[in-house]
Amino acid sequence: MKTADPELMRAMNRLSVLDVIRRHGPIARVEISERTELSPTTVSAITASLLDDGLILPRHEGDIRSETVRGRPRVMLELNPGAARVVGAKIAANRMVFVVTDFCGTVLATLTLPIRIDRQPISVVADIVEDGVRRCVLDAGLSLADVHSICLGLPGVIEHRSGHIRSSPILRDSNVDFAAEMSSRLDTRTIVESDATAIALGHHWFGRARDLEDMVLVSLEQTLGLGVLHNNRVFRGAGGLSHNLGDLVLGMNSEGVVRLSSQAGETAILSFQHSEARFAEAVRLGRGMAHAQALIEADDSQLITAAVRAGETIGFTIANIVTLFAPPRVIVVGSSLALGELFLKSLRDAYALAMPPSLHDVSELVFDNSGDDFWARGAAAVALYELYESPWSTTGPASSF
Template sequence: MKTADPELMRAMNRLSVLDAIRRHGPISRVEISERTELSTTTVSAITGSLLDDGLILTRHEGDIRNAAARGRPRVMLELNPAAARVVGAKITASRMVFVVTDFCGDVLSTLTLPIRIDRQPISVIADLIEDGVRRCVVDAELSLKDVHSVCLGLPGVIEHRTGRIRFSPILKDTNVDFATEMSARLDTPTIIESDATAITLAHHWFGKARDLEDMVLISLEQTLGLGVLHEGRLFRGAGGLSHNLGDLVLGMGPDGVVRLSSQAGEQAILADQRGDGAFAEAVKLGRGMAHAQALIKAEDSQLLTAAIRAGEAIGLSIANIVTLFAPPRVILVGTSLALGAPFLKSLGQAYALAIPPSLQGVSELVFDDSNDEFWARGAAAVALYELYESPWSTTGPAH
C-alpha cells in the first residue's frame, strides 16, 4: 500500500490546526486535539512551531496574578492578526473590488473602482488591477512589502495551480498566464482564482456555511460558476481547474448541444433586450440585471419568459448536482437573483420535480445577496488558506 507523502501530511495537519484555531480560538491544545482528531503530541509540536513563527499567540484564561485562585490558568491559543496581510479582489467586466485583510481574515481596507475593463487589452487590465491593489494597500496604511500574497478572483475557467486563465468572458485573450504577469508587476506572490471558488470559501469562513464541512455554491453572474467544499477543503479539477457550470449539457437541440449558459446565462437572459438603447447602456455599465429587475416588475413579457426559462434550467441543474454530491446545503449567489419572484418560483418548481424522491429534504437551498466586498474577502481567504498550508520560518512563508 502506498503511504502518504510526509510533507503533504504535515501541511494538512498544520492547516487543520490553524483552521481550528481560526474558527474556535481562543482554544486550548486539548480542544484542538479533540476537534482535529490529531494526537496531543502532534498538536503540541505544531503549535510550538506556530508560536515560534509568530503565527499564533497565547492567552491565559483566568487571572495569573491572583495567587488565591485554584489551579494553574489555562493557556489558550489564538491567531496573531499581524502575522500576515493579504489582498483579495473581485474582478468583473465593469468594476474591480479590492480588500486588504489581516491573518485572521478581518478587513483592514476596501476599494471599489467602477471601471469597465471588458475586452480591454490584457496589458491595460493588468495596469488597472495593479493600481487598484497598490491603492487599497496604501489605504490600509501599508506597503506592498507588508503584503504576503494577493489573490485575484475572476469569472471563467481558471487553472489554479498555474495561475492560467483558460477562458474568461471579460478577456478577449485565452490561456493567459496571469499569475506570472501580476506576480512580476507587484513583486508579490499572486494567485489567480475562479470568483465562484473564492466566494465558496468566503461562505465557509465568514458566511452561510460556517457550520458545514461539505457544501455546494452556485454563482449566477456573467458566467455560471460552481464551488464545491468537501471535508472542509475546496474541491478542484485536474490542474486545479475551476468548474464552469455554464458548460453543463442539458440535452440536444436542432442546432446541436444545448448548454446551461444558453438558457440561464446573463447574456441569454438579456439577449432580447439588447436593442433597447437604455438597456444596452445599463448592460455596458454592469447594471443589466438591476435594469431587468425593474422591467420584470413592470411585467415585460420578454424578460418574464427569459427569467422563467432560466429558473427552470437552474432548478434542473441543481437537482443534478444534488444527485451527484448530496450536499447538506446549496448556496446560490449572484446578480441573476435580482430577477426576483418569477425566476425563483420557476427554479423551485423545477428543482422539486427533478430531485429524486430518495433525496428529497437532503439539501437546503439558500439564496444570498452578498456584496462585492464579500466576494473579494473570499479571494483573500484563498490567499490565507494557502499561507496556512505553507511551511514558515521566522521570516515568512517558505515557498
C-alpha cells in the same frame, strides 16, 4: 505497501490544527486534540511550532497575579492577526473591488474601481489591477512589502495551480498567464482563482457555510460557476481547474449542443431587450439585471419568459448537482438573483419537481445577495488558505515562485 509521506502528513496535521484554531479559537490544546483527532503530544508539538512562527498567540484565562486563584491559568490559543496580510479582489467586466485583510480575514481596507475592462487588451487590464492593489494597500496604511499574498478572483475557466486563464468573458485574450504577469509586476505571489471558488471559500470562512465541512455554491453571474467544498477543502479539477457550470450540456438541437449558458446565463436573459436603448445602456454599464427586474414588474412578456426559463433550467441543474453530491447546503449567489421572486419561484418549483424523493430533504437551498466586498474577501480567503498550507519559518512563509 507504500506509507504516507511524513512531510506531507506533518503539513496536513499543521493545517488541520491551524484551521481548528481559526474556526474555534480561542481554544485549548485539549479541545484541538479532540476536534482534530490528533494525539495531545502531536498537538503540543504543532502548536509550539506555530507559536514560534508567530502564527498564533496564547491567551491566559484567569489572573496569574492573583494568589487566590489556585492552579495554573488555562492557556487558550488564537490566531495572530498580524502574522500576515493579504489582498483579495473581484475582477468583473465593469468594476474591480479590492480588500486587504489580516491573518484572521478581518478587512483592513476596501477599494472599488467602477471601470469597464471587457474590451481592453490584457496589458491594460494588468495596469488597472496593479493600480488597484497598490491603492488599496496604501489605504490600509501598508506597503506591498507588508503583503504576503494576493488573490484575484474572476469569472471563467482558470487553472488554479498555474495561474493560467484559459478563457474569461471579461477578457478579449485567452490562455493568459495572468498569475505570472501580476506576480512580476507586484513582486508578490499572486494567485488567480475562479470567482465562484473564491466566494465559496468566503462563505465557508465568513458566511453561510461556516458550520459545514461540505457544501456546494452556484454562481449566477456573467458565467455560471460552481464551487464545491468537501471535507473542509475546495474541490478542483485536473490542474486545479475551476468548474464552469455554464458549459454543461443540456441536449442537442438542429444547431448543435445546447449548453446551460444559452438558457440561463446573463447574456441569454438580457439579449431579449437589446433593441431598447435605455435597457441596452443599463446592460453596458453592468446594471442590466436590476433594470430587467423593473421591466418584469412592468409585465414585459419577453423578459418574464426569459427569467422563468432561466429559473427552471437552474433549478433542474441544482437538482442534478444534489443528486450527484448530496451536499447539506447549496448556496446560490450572483446578479441573476436581482430578477426577483418570479425567477426564484420558477427555480424553487423546478428544483422540487426534479429532486428524487429519496433525497428531497438532504440539501438546504439558500439564496445570498452578498455584495462585491464579500466576493473580494472570498478571494482573500483563498490567499490565506494557501498561506496556512505553506511551510513557514520565523521570518514568514516560504516563497513558492
